[in-house]
Amino acid sequence: MVDNLLPRLRIPADREALQVPATLFETAPQHLWLEIGFGGGEHVSAQARANPAVGIMASEVFVEGVAKCLSDIEEMSLTNVRLWDEDVRELITLLPDGCLDRVFILFPDPWPKKRHHKRRIIQSDFLDEITRVLKPGAALRFATDVRSYADDALLRFLQHPALEWQANRADDWRVAPEDHFTTRYETKQLGDIAPVFFEFRREA
Numbered sequence: 001m002v003d004n005l006l007p008r009l010r011i012p013a014d015r016e017a018l019q020v021p022a023t024l025f026e027t028a029p030q031h032l033w034l035e036i037g038f039g040g041g042e043h044v045s046a047q048a049r050a051n052p053a054v055g056i057m058a059s060e061v062f063v064e065g066v067a068k069c070l071s072d073i074e075e076m077s078l079t080n081v082r083l084w085d086e087d088v089r090e091l092i093t094l095l096p097d098g099c100l101d102r103v104f105i106l107f108p109d110p111w112p113k114k115r116h117h118k119r120r121i122i123q124s125d126f127l128d129e130i131t132r133v134l135k136p137g138a139a140l141r142f143a144t145d146v147r148s149y150a151d152d153a154l155l156r157f158l159q160h161p162a163l164e165w166q167a168n169r170a171d172d173w174r175v176a177p178e179d180h181f182t183t184r185y186e187t188k189q190l191g192d193i194a195p196v197f198f199e200f201r202r203e204a
């Protein structure tokens, strides 16, 4: 699977080929989404199936996760997923400004020890790059079940000048959004709090 299907679905590390990312797909998608660190890919395949007009660029460095996602793509005959199997930060630097309609960062590695917090993917310079590639008004969804990561990430999102929190009610973040599909990591309940979901928008 990794040998046969991955070369066909792999996103090229080529800035020119990524100038119009919609051309990665056989049929140009109406919207382009990016999922960061998909683990086993359950959320990627569920969203791809539920949203056939969307093209999903999905990234994961863990080879077993990539293989699992490829097997779901084949089993479900999905044509709207493309994969990046290296560090997502490299992919983002290759993407043009304002090309994404949505980004998912679901239960990223929590690095719970304080001395490891600097390894967390949510850092200010990373958010600068994410907001650069989001279209004005595009959505960013973040989820975690680790209290210190929730606090840390929320502060960075709120402090970022290009992001606006989309909470309708004060406790919105405690409830999984209606269009969320449960991930494998989420079901393991390894964190110290119930999952929280933060929905931000790139300012228009």
Ligand SMILES: C[S@@+](CC[C@H](N)C(=O)[O-])C[C@H]1O[C@@H](n2cnc3c(N)ncnc32)[C@H](O)[C@@H]1O
Pocket (backbone or CB within 6 Å): 036, 037, 038, 039, 040, 059, 060, 061, 062, 065, 086, 087, 088, 089, 106, 107, 108, 109, 110, 121, 183, 184, 185, 186
């Ligand atoms: C805790 S797991 C969660 C996986 C999945 N989102 C879920 O909820 O089941 C975090 C995943 O992010 C991946 N990851 C970490 N850093 C990454 C990076 N820089 N680029 C791409 N994937 C990354 C890890 O390999 C891991 O599979």
